[in-house]
Structure formats: C-alpha cells, structure tokens
Amino acid sequence: MNSIIFFFSVLGVFNGILLCTYLLIFSREKVLPNLLLGSLILALTTRIGKSIALYFNPDIHESIKQLGLSACIFIGPLLYFYIKSVLSDIKAIPKSWKYILTGLFLTIIIVGLLRPYHQYPVFWNKYAVNSIYIVWLLGILMAGTLIFPEVTKLFRKNQKLRSTEKWLIIVYLGNVAIASAFFLALFGHSTAYYITGPLVFSLFLYLVAYGFFNQRQFKKKEAAAKPKYQDKKIEPQKAVQLLAGLDELIKSQKIYKNKEVKLKSVAEMLDITPHMLSQLLNDNMGKSFKTFINENRIEAACDLLLNSEELSFEGIGYEVGFKSKSTFFTTFKKIKEITPTQYKNQQIL
DSSP states (O other): HHHHHHHHHHHHHHHHHHHIIIIIIIIIOOOOOHHHHHHHHHHHHHHHHHHHHHHHHHHHOOOHHHHHHHHHHHHHHHHHHHHHHTTTTTTTTOHHHHHHHHHHHHHHHHHHSSOOOOTOOOHHHIIIHHHHHHHHHHHHHHHHHHHHHHHGGGGOOOOOHHHHHHHHHHHHHHHHHHHHHHHHHHHHHHHHHHHHHHHHHHHHHOOOHHHHHTTTHHHHHHHHHEEEGGGGGOHHHHHHHHHHHHHHIIIOOOOGGGTOOOOOHHHHHHHOOOHHHHHHHHHHHSOOOHHHHHHHHHHHHHHHHHHHHHHHHHHHHOOOOOOOHHHHHHHHHHHHHHHHHHHHHHHHH
C-alpha cells in the first residue's frame, strides 16, 4: 500500500515541476495569471515534496524541512492574486502585490538565516509554522471572498457559470482540500491526513492541467454561443435614459397588464433591439425580462389587495396580467415569500 501511495505522491510532484516550469518558462503566453498560477504550483510542489520526503523518510535533512515550510507562506497570497487577476482581468502585477510578495520573501530569508531549522527546530515547529499557516489561511479566506459570488450563481436560475468561473472554483476548492489535510495534521490529527495532501495535490494537478490546456477551446465555445450584443456594454448615460423610458411605460401604459407582453414589443416601444433590452435588464437590474414584468405585476397586485374590495384574489391576478389563479399565487409567494392572503392580513393588522 505504501508503495502505491509513494508512487502517486511522487508522480504529483513530478507533474507539478513540469507544469510550473512550462507556465513560468516555456509558455508563449507570459500573461500575469499564467505566471501567478505557475508560481502557485511551484510553492505547492515544494511544500508537497517536503511532505512526501518527511513521511517516507523522517530523517531527511533539516534544510529540506525549512524549504518546504518556507514555501507555504506564499501559497495563500498567490492563490488570492491568481483568482483576482483572472476575475478582474489584471494585466500587470500591482505594486501592492509586489510589496507583499517581496516582504514575505525577505521575511522568510532573514528568519531562515538568523534562525535556521537545524539549530532552532523548536522555534520553527512551535512558532514559525503557526505564523506561516496563518498567512496561508488568510490567503484562502480572502480568495474565498472572490469565489463566493461565483458559487452563488449555481443557485440562481437566470445565471450560468462561465467556463473560466468553473475553472477558478476548481482551483480554489483544490487548494482548500490540500490545505485542510495539512491543517488537520498540524493540529495533532492522524498522520494519514499528512499524506492526504500530496494525494489530493496529484488529482488537483490533473484537473489544473486539463483545464489550463483546454481553456482556449472553452472560450471559443462560449464566444460562439454568446450573443454579439454582450460584447458591448451600454453606456451609463444611455442606460439611465432607457431605464427612465421603461419606468414610464410601467407607470403610464401599465404594460405588465398585457398577458401576452413580449420582450420584442417592449423593445420596439423603447426603439431598441430585444437584445439590448435584455442586456439593459441583466446588467443594470440583475434580472430577466420575465422577472421584471412579474415583479411589477405583483406590486400592482399588492396595491389592489389593499384598496379594492370588489375584486377577488383570482380577479386581481387577472387584472394585473396573470393568465391563471395558480400562476398568480405561485409568483406572488415566490416574490413576496408569503401568500396573497397572508400579505393582506399582515397589512390590515
């Protein structure tokens, strides 16, 4: 069993060396995200290599232990910088990032020279490793704040994850899994967790390599499927004018009352294309045309519930544009999170 674990662990380190070498040296695209990803894999590979050596040979030289622990301090920050650079399309490394990485590098060098592992093992195992892991954890948490909004798209019906966003989630979760194995080992759990990190790293590398070398193909498919209008943002001033015109249609013409109201017909009223209207709603209001219309129908229904004694609930639904009582009740509860009856009773009380 140990021989199998050793084989897959060493294979991961070997593949890590190949991948980071390609990204940092041989890749034709010397763009910032690629360089940061290569640096991240280099730091992970160094840390994993030290773990494998220590697990299978507890008597390894202290300099290897020091090198492996030193590499950890860069993993969290590099993960954050990589995800940030992709999501924000950053072309050149910001000065603040340079200062952080330089500061970490100088810190680890100075501490390593003044307190080398072979002379101060207690210092490294009791103090340095805790500080290094804190930096690692902070980087993961900060990267998590960037990834969380992308993850929430999985639970929204009108939003889909792009291939790039899926890729970043995989990279982030892979790092979380690797870090978790080492954190559990650090806090005195089974040494099985310690070797789990290298095994997870091996799997993680295959996913990273597959995703990285297929990114171009993914982007081509997305570009082919994406409507042309999405490549052009509506100018802010134009968007304000269009939203004002849409608001006027709601107030004066009450377009939501039309049970057959269509995106195309409303776009014609605003003298724009249906694609532009859809983009206007998505970019500026974060909702689809159907959601926009239904929300206005429900607001009108709420007014009638409080001010019209003649109409039944079913009649109110028809009045504001719904085709059936069941659709009205379902949409009302979805938007208001209560039924029309509950809403009316709450307002009366």
